[in-house]
Amino acid sequence: MFALGSLSRRLKAEHGEWSLIGPPSGGDTSNLLDQNISTPYFIYVLAFFSALGGFLFGYDTGVVSGAMLPLKREMNLNALWQELLVSSTVGAAALSALSGGYLNGWLGRRICILVASFIFSVGGIVLSLAQDKVVLLVGRVTVGLGIGIASMTVPVYIAEVSPPHMRGQLVTINSLFITGGQFVASVVDGAFSYLSRDGWRYMLGLSIIPAVLQFFGFVFLPESPRWLLQKGRSDEAHRVLSQIRGNQNIDEEYDKIKASIEEEKEVGAGGVVILRILRHGPTRRALIVGCCLQMFQQLSGINTVMYYSATILQMGGVQDDKQAIWLAAATSATNFVFTLVGVWLVEKVGRRKLVLGSLLGTGLSLTLLAVSFLLSAQNSPPVTFHPYDPQNSTCRQYGSCELCMLDPNCGFCYRENGTVVFETSCVPVNLASTDHAAWGRCSNSTEGSDNLIWAYNYCPTSYSWVVLMGLVLYLASFAPGMGPMPWTVNSEIYPLWARSTGNACSAAANWIFNVLVSLTFLHVAQFLTYYGAFFMYTGLVVLALLFVFACLPETKGLQLEDIENLFTGRWDQKHRLQQSLSAPGHYFSFPILSIFQSL
């Protein structure tokens, strides 16, 4: 308490208050948004320690792909165990995000963040000390439980402590920490991949450091004043609000929160919260918007790009394992850098335009990826060499690399001279390790010897640069908008009584679709081919675009207590005018909304 309290006091004494340059455009014009609003540094301290939860979310989901390479070798993991170690975390996150809603309302945001960082630390210790795969699985499920709680609590906490004019930016910083965590994880993976033994212990265990840091930080940080007020702890709420707003007058903000809690008691009291949300029109519509945004975020294919970037790049012609790890690091660096653009833009252009622009770019770059895969498929090298197949496998029947590569039991074995591919065959993969063929010349060759190459899950192609360009464009479009905005918008659109449950449901939707998309990607690719899969994602992005265009209101600059009104029909002329001026294309202007409003 003393350490952070005195830190914030010292910062204030040394630097005075931090002033925004100019007023935020549009939105509520109450005093809360007046020009020259000053922001005490303490809010940054709060945002930083909270967003460590986002960092851990990103680190623990990102680190596993690189850790899997040494783990596979040292623990002799078959495909099922690899799959289990990757998806158990995401599955556990879905479950704990759901239960996190109840914990959030009952114990408060602060205690939930403390619980999450404690769980992260325990998970990190278990993983770094694991002696067998079952313990590894326990560790992965443990960190998943932490991720789920953190993913739904942190944005809510940041939104509730932030002043309205910079709430979007501060919540988006949490998403920046997610992609930052993924980037750091990929660099750590790259660095420790050179160790001949136990590299994975460092990769998986290093998350203990931010987890412990967050835990001790939150021992000293305050609870959300909105949650305190809801629990009737008014004095404490008043004290915390004035502490986090520095020397500003908080009376208006405090009274508004209090009044809205009183008002909410009518709709928000009694019975199971999710049923009350569903029965009450405005919260039901907010929940639909929140869950669909999270669903569409995952259906845009971000995690196929993140998890399979190495494979996608291999398809684009990159063959070396280490090179693939570092290129995957470059992918997550791109995701991180472009999330920064989102942090910068969110309070300038608002959430709605950012999401629409992002979806447009994402759709175009997915089309580019699909077309480059289509071109690679059409120019796929034919099979020219047919060795005797002792297993009489299905691989014999394929006439081109494309068809051979799409069968998970087969791989493409060939010689290369410069850009010329020759003596090509399609042979069964070694079931114990996909790095080799089951028999024949590609079964024991070291990579590249005799110009002999074993391509599993990809084909040699001369369209690598188009694939690479598609990938970079995809991330540059996705990362500023569709990456962070679903988290940001969800932290804002529910009234206090529905906030924990609303965020729990939408975060769970995110995790469930995350598992679904990443587990099905290879099967979808097998069924529809790679270009088919990317055309399918393009179609889903078009649906997302229509949905967002019709249903997502602009929340920029409004106080949390005012946002529920965006989902009711009760919106007086003045606010309507302000909204349509500040956010042309606001959903009230569209006829399609009348359908949505009757939902």
Ligand SMILES: O[C@H]1[C@H](O)[C@@H](O)[C@H](O)[C@@H](O)[C@H]1O
């Ligand atoms: O917002 C995040 C971010 O975009 C990550 O890169 C992605 O892996 C997550 O699934 C998503 O929720």
